[in-house]
Amino acid sequence: MIVSRARLDDLDAIMILEAAGFDHAGWSRDSWAAELTGSDRQVLAYRDADDRLVGVATLQLLDDFADLLRVVVAPERRGQGIARKLLIASILMAQASGAGRVLLEVEQDNAPALAVYTRLGFSPVDRRRDYYGPGLHAIVMELPIEALSSSSPSLKEVAS
Numbered sequence: 494m495i496v497s498r499a500r501l502d503d504l505d506a507i508m509i510l511e512a513a514g515f516d517h518a519g520w521s522r523d524s525w526a527a528e529l530t531g532s533d534r535q536v537l538a539y540r541d542a543d544d545r546l547v548g549v550a551t552l553q554l555l556d557d558f559a560d561l562l563r564v565v566v567a568p569e570r571r572g573q574g575i576a577r578k579l580l581i582a583s584i585l586m587a588q589a590s591g592a593g594r595v596l597l598e599v600e601q602d603n604a605p606a607l608a609v610y611t612r613l614g615f616s617p618v619d620r621r622r623d624y625y626g627p628g629l630h631a632i633v634m635e636l637p638i639e640a641l642s643s644s645s646p647s648l649k650e651v652a653s
């Protein structure tokens with residue numbers, strides 16, 4: 494596993510992932526720069542053996558919970574467990590910072606993302622109509638970190 498903190502000089506590579514990952518509602522370079530420099534943000538990168546950044550996830554750490562804001566993986570590297578590893582590492586960081594749960598919003602038609610989150614143990618807790626634009630509804634999902642045991646298979650996967 495090659496997961497590490499993303500750096501400001503990863504911005505070009507992140508923008509390539511961003512452009513390939515989202516047809517609409519893409520984040521600007523300024524938005525990603527704010528993620529990389531924000532004091533309450535944790536941006537994790539997954540790098541190939543040749544140091545190419547092929548996945549990124551960003552988390553906002555709030556008082557007693559964390560908000561998973563974005564995860565994107567290079568199209569040619571999808572289906573290899575990269576998002577899963579990034580998200581498990583993010584959840585562990587949230588846990589270490591004292592968060593009791595992780596929340597996220599996901600477009601209700603984004604089947605791959607819904608599958609990743611569900612497989613990690615997130616459950617739908619709310620729905621936001623037209624959150625991403627007319628007809629583009631969001632599902633709010635939650636993962637109670639407190640319920641996770643340090644012996645759970647998911648956590649062992651990245652802790653080892």
Ligand SMILES: CC(C)(COP(=O)(O)OP(=O)(O)OC[C@H]1O[C@@H](n2cnc3c(N)ncnc32)[C@H](O)[C@@H]1OP(=O)(O)O)[C@@H](O)C(=O)NCCC(=O)NCCS
Nearest residue numbers: 514563564565566571572573574575576577605606608609
């Ligand atoms: C969503 C996304 C990040 C998933 O990345 P990924 O690295 O391919 O996901 P993983 O390989 O870690 O998949 C983890 C699990 O999710 C499920 N999954 C992933 N992609 C899936 C798909 N296309 N269809 C069905 N299930 C899928 C699988 O169950 C998988 O685990 P398993 O094979 O062990 O059962 C990727 O598709 C992506 O970058 N999409 C565009 C950006 C986006 O929509 N981001 C999410 C909203 S911010």
